[in-house]
């Protein structure tokens with residue numbers, strides 16, 4: 001293996017040669033249950049015949065047409081579909097090639113919106129600690145994990161971070177959900193006021209926090225309070241659903257469960273199910289109209305945006321999701337996954353928390369359940385669990401840095417939406433064994 005990735009930390013990775021359903025197979029023929037969906041990507045599993053047929057048909061028709069010259073039927077159809085199914089009030093879409101591109105576009109849309117509106121003084125972005133929004137410079141500046149950002153400073157945009165809504169660690173023992181939601185959302189208002197009520201562009205948050213914290217959902221009312229604070233100060237609300245969106249939590253958009261419509265939503269990963277790199281930004285009419293009345297267009301673009309093959313993958317995956325009623329399976333199997341995790345690991349002396357929504361579940365590991373003290377980061381517990389799971393033919397997504405970006409360990413589970421009961425049981429059994 002000579003490419004850059006495999007020359008670095010991943011020198012000893014197995015070679016994946018084939019995928020089928022919920023399994024990947026390596027060069028020795030060993031099967032792995034894809035219980036992480038890669039990174040919450042493979043929502044229909046691997047080699048789905050109907051997606052392959054749609055891709056072959058698209059390849060026969062047209063593989064590429066630059067969006068400066070043409071639109072394509074397939075890109076228009078995907079755009080219509082995404083707008084039809086978007087959270088209330090979001091009626092425009094911008095197609096890109098992945099999650100970081102979607103976040104970059106969202107940040108620029110928010111900035112341009114205020115410039116067109118005659119409020120160019122707004123220049124601050126507020127986001128949350130323990131968030132991941134991508135690895136390109138703007139998205140990196142927005143993400144809240146200090147260790148990812150440190151060596152690239154100064155970053156290109158000014159971002160400010162508040163605490164996430166993280167009940168397991170930040171809610172006080174005798175604090176109700178309502179009180180905690182008010183306190184956690186209150187941090188946003190305090191930060192806006194500190195920066196200046198008319199100085200902030202947007203608040204960016206993952207609806208359910210994924211890679212950095214292990215499927216941490218907000219407590220009830222948190223996002224409603226956030227929405228109200230954003231409205232009070234004219235700040236845009238950007239929800240990053242690159243990982244938790246497109247059905248992963250049991251509703252197409254995770255924020256539907258919080259009764260909140262943001263101004264902008266970013267989606268990717270499960271949108272194309274891994275069959276092609278594709279992402280999108282959903283935005284409101286008022287943002288779109290500001291571009292239309294100002295410069296006339298959103299000043300952005302990438303060579304591969306709206307790519308017909310990517311659009312074909314997105315359209316096929318989203319069509320199958322509906323046709324096969326898979327959101328119902330995400331909810332049913334998500335509940336079963338939670339039950340199995342609680343039964344098998346709920347009393348484990350190193351399991352501190354089991355959480356999540358739908359087929360997006362996290363297990364937080366601690367040295368001491370009573371004090372919630374984490375394991376020493378030097379132990380690299382999460383990397384060891386990943387290795388032990390791979391030995392047992394299981395792909396899970398363990399990460400470190402749950403508490404402060406440095407300490408704490410969690411395992412994220414994000415299996416394909418097509419899993420059945422016995423698959424879920426096998427996943428939990430192998431995970432428990434690995435732990």
Ligand code: PMP
Nearest residue numbers: 098099100132133134240242243
């Ligand atoms: N936002 C979130 C919430 C993510 O989880 C990710 C990827 N893990 C990204 C953005 C970046 O997506 P990509 O890796 O496709 O650039």
